[in-house]
Amino acid sequence: MSDLSLAPDPLPSSVPDPWADLRRHTPARIALGRVGNSLPTAEVLRFAAAHAQARDAVHLPLDVAALSAVLATDGWPTLTVTSRAATRDVFLRRPDLGRRLDDAGAAALFAVQCTPGSVAPDLALVVADGLSAQAAQDHAADVLRHLREALGGACVLSPVVVATQARVALADEVGALLQARAVLVLLGERPGLSSPDSLGAYLTFAPRVGSNDAQRNCVSNIRPTGLAPAAAAARLAWLVKEALRRRLTGIGLKDDSATALIPQAANVDNPSA
Numbered sequence: 645m646s647d648l649s650l651a652p653d654p655l656p657s658s659v660p661d662p663w664a665d666l667r668r669h670t671p672a673r674i675a676l677g678r679v680g681n682s683l684p685t686a687e688v689l690r691f692a693a694a695h696a697q698a699r700d701a702v703h704l705p706l707d708v709a710a711l712s713a714v715l716a717t718d719g720w721p722t723l724t725v726t727s728r729a730a731t732r733d734v735f736l737r738r739p740d741l742g743r744r745l746d747d748a749g750a751a752a753l754f755a756v757q758c759t760p761g762s763v764a765p766d767l768a769l770v771v772a773d774g775l776s777a778q779a780a781q782d783h784a785a786d787v788l789r790h791l792r793e794a795l796g797g798a799c800v801l802s803p804v805v806v807a808t809q810a811r812v813a814l815a816d817e818v819g820a821l822l823q824a825r826a827v828l829v830l831l832g833e834r835p836g837l838s839s840p841d842s843l844g845a846y847l848t849f850a851p852r853v854g855s856n857d858a859q860r861n862c863v864s865n866i867r868p869t870g871l872a873p874a875a876a877a878a879r880l881a882w883l884v885k886e887a888l889r890r891r892l893t894g895i896g897l898k899d900d901s902a903t904a905l906i907p908q909a910a911n912v913d914n915p916s917a
Contacts, residue, residue, distance in 0.1 A: 671838035671869065694837040701832070701840035703732060706777035706808055714785045715771075721803040723756065725749030725818070727810050735809040742811035744853070745818070753805070753821040766799035767884055768824035768851070772810035776832025779843040783866055783873055784830045787843065790877030791884075798885055812846050812860075819851030826887050827851040828880065833864060841867050845876065847883050849893040859894040861887070 663675040676687045683691075712722045726749055727742045729735035735742050745753070756762065771784040788804065795801075805818050812829060819827030826849045833844040843866040848855055861883050866876040882901035887893045 697840045698835040701776040701778050701835040706773040715804050723803050723805045726808045729809040743813035757822050764823040765802035766825045768802040768819040768822045768827040770805045770815040770818050770829040772807040772831035774831030775834045779832035779841045783843045786873035787877050790874045794877050794881035816851040816855045817853050847893050849887045861893050
């Protein structure tokens, strides 16, 4: 009689997740299923591919020439600067160096503002690689195009400053050197496993070296499958106009752009109000 205790265990089969239908509503990693106590092979491979995309987004350089050409086609004059982080490796290891312009960039911007006849802008514009050059490469020009349309000539705009190896705070120095009332920087956000191309926008009134995050307004997750560029530009235009009117940004400026366009309900006690 055979000893059944020595028979090999059957190989586990994949068990589908009952929430699998929810996956079509979100790029989040949900309803992955299981095989025994592990993930199905297909999900392990998808995770590895998403992780590789995120790593590539961090390390791939911004194609400054291509981006500048696209901006020029849209009628934007551009200036190119870089931070004190001379290489991508230094940029990733030394965030502090990514927050300040190198000497050549600072001198170039100072010279722009010292040019006879130059006018200090209401809003300085910066496009930076940040932690995902792909995001800036793919979406920044669209956001700026819609933003200019949404502002409708309400303020004086600077040339677009294209910055490499740049962190958010680099824009503070750009805005200060251009003597701008406010500065807006569009840069690649830290990539997630479902969003290697997410663009962030940061608006700061009265920019200066040393400004902190509490003094900024942020609009994030700008990408076609997140907050669409046109919608992001509409929100940013509202914030810019309010920042210039109220002379502040950050915790003192609540983003009410979504409710500002909603018709106010009639006053039932005073219908004519």
